[in-house]
Amino acid sequence: VIGALSSLSDTQRHRHALIVGASSRVGIALRSSLTARSWRVTGTDRRQASPTDLCLDLAHLPRLTCLPSDIDVVFLLAGVTSIAACEANPSDTDIINVQAPAEIARHYASIGVRAVMVSTNLVFDGNVENASQTAPYAPSCVYGRQKVALEQILLSLSPQCAVLRVTKIAETLAPLLMGWKAALANHQRVNAFQDLHCCPLRLADAVACLVAVAETELAGIVHCSGERDVNYLNIALRLADYLGVTSELVIGSTSHEAGVTITAPRHTRLDMTGFCDRFGFMPLDTDATLAAVFAGIP
Numbered sequence: 001v002i003g004a005l006s007s008l009s010d011t012q013r014h015r016h017a018l019i020v021g022a023s024s025r026v027g028i029a030l031r032s033s034l035t036a037r038s039w040r041v042t043g044t045d046r047r048q049a050s051p052t053d054l055c056l057d058l059a060h061l062p063r064l065t066c067l068p069s070d071i072d073v074v075f076l077l078a079g080v081t082s083i084a085a086c087e088a089n090p091s092d093t094d095i096i097n098v099q100a101p102a103e104i105a106r107h108y109a110s111i112g113v114r115a116v117m118v119s120t121n122l123v124f125d126g127n128v129e130n131a132s133q134t135a136p137y138a139p140s141c142v143y144g145r146q147k148v149a150l151e152q153i154l155l156s157l158s159p160q161c162a163v164l165r166v167t168k169i170a171e172t173l174a175p176l177l178m179g180w181k182a183a184l185a186n187h188q189r190v191n192a193f194q195d196l197h198c199c200p201l202r203l204a205d206a207v208a209c210l211v212a213v214a215e216t217e218l219a220g221i222v223h224c225s226g227e228r229d230v231n232y233l234n235i236a237l238r239l240a241d242y243l244g245v246t247s248e249l250v251i252g253s254t255s256h257e258a259g260v261t262i263t264a265p266r267h268t269r270l271d272m273t274g275f276c277d278r279f280g281f282m283p284l285d286t287d288a289t290l291a292a293v294f295a296g297i298p
C-alpha cells in the first residue's frame with residue numbers, strides 16, 4: 001500500500017516498539033506487521049494474554065518504572081472504544097482514555113521517546129466534508145472529546161509525537177454484518193440506519209500508516225481515511241446483493257424513528273492529501289473494502 005516503506009535502510013530496522021493495548025484489534029495487526037519488518041515488539045494488555053508481554057491496566061496505572069526504557073516508539077492503542085460506554089461513564093473512561101495514556105506519554109517523553117496515538121474523525125462533528133488536519137476541533141461526543149484531550153496533550157508534549165486519525169476500521173463492522181447475514185439468509189428483514197455514515201478503511205491500511213509514521217518518524221497530525229462515506233442502509237443493501245438475496249428484506253430507517261440517540265456525523269471522511277502525496281498511499285475504494293469484509297464474515 002505504501003511504496004516508500006519498502007525503501008527503508010537496514011539500519012532503520014531492528015527497532016523496539018512498545019504497544020500499549022497489544023490485544024486490541026489494531027494492536028494485534030500492528031505487532032504482526034512490525035515483527036515482519038524486523039522490529040522487536042513488547043506489548044501491554046490488562047489480561048497479559050502473552051507471557052512475554054506486560055500487564056498494564058490503564059484504570060489502575062502502576063509505577064511506570066515497570067515499563068522498558070530501551071524503546072524507540074510507544075504506540076498508545078488501549079482504551080474504551082465504545083462511544084456508548086464513554087457517554088455512560090465519562091469520568092472513569094477519562095482515566096483510561098486520557099489520563100493514563102497521557103502519563104505514559106509523559107514518562108516516555110522524559111526519556112526522549114516519542115508516543116504515537118490513534119485518534120478518530122470524531123474529533124470533528126462531521127458538519128464539514130473531508131476535514132483537513134488543521135480543521136478546528138469540534139467533538140460532539142465524550143469519546144471524541146477524550147481523543148481531543150489526549151491529542152492536545154501529546155502535541156504539546158513533544159514535537160516528535162504523532163497523532164494518526166483514522167476513520168471507521170471496516171473489520172469492526174463484522175459483528176453487525178454477521179447478524180444481518182444470518183437474518184437475510186433466513187429471509188428475515190433487517191433494519192439499517194440511513195442517518196448513520198462511516199468511511200470504511202481496511203485494518204491493513206491503518207496499520208500500514210502506523211508503520212509508516214513509526215519508520216519515517218513522521219510527527220504531528222496525520223490522517224488515514226477510507227475513500228468515501230457510505231450509510232448503513234447502503235452497506236446492508238450491498239450485503240444483500242453480495243448474498244444474492246432480495247433487497248426488499250433491507251428496510252431503511254433512522255435513529256430517530258428507532259428512538260435511539262446515536263453519534264451520527266454526516267461526514268466522516270478525512271482529508272489525507274499530504275499523506276497520499278508523501279507515501280503514494282491510495283485508500284481501497286469503498287465497494288472493494290466492503291466486499292473484502294463481506295468475504296471474511298463466517
Ligand SMILES: NC(=O)c1ccc[n+]([C@@H]2O[C@H](COP(=O)([O-])OP(=O)(O)OC[C@H]3O[C@@H](n4cnc5c(N)ncnc54)[C@H](OP(=O)(O)O)[C@@H]3O)[C@@H](O)[C@H]2O)c1
Nearest residue numbers: 023024025026046057058059077078079081118120168169
Ligand atoms: N476501530 C476503529 O474503527 C477505530 C477508529 C478510530 C480510532 N480508533 C482507535 O484505535 C485504537 C485501537 O482501536 P481498536 O478498535 O483496535 O480497539 P479495540 O479492539 O476496541 O481494543 C481496545 C483495547 O483496549 C483495552 N483496554 C480497555 N480498557 C483497558 C484498561 N483499563 N486497561 C488496559 N487496556 C484496556 C482492551 O482490553 P480488553 O481486551 O482487556 O478489553 C482492548 O485490548 C483505539 O485507541 C481506538 O480509539 C479505532
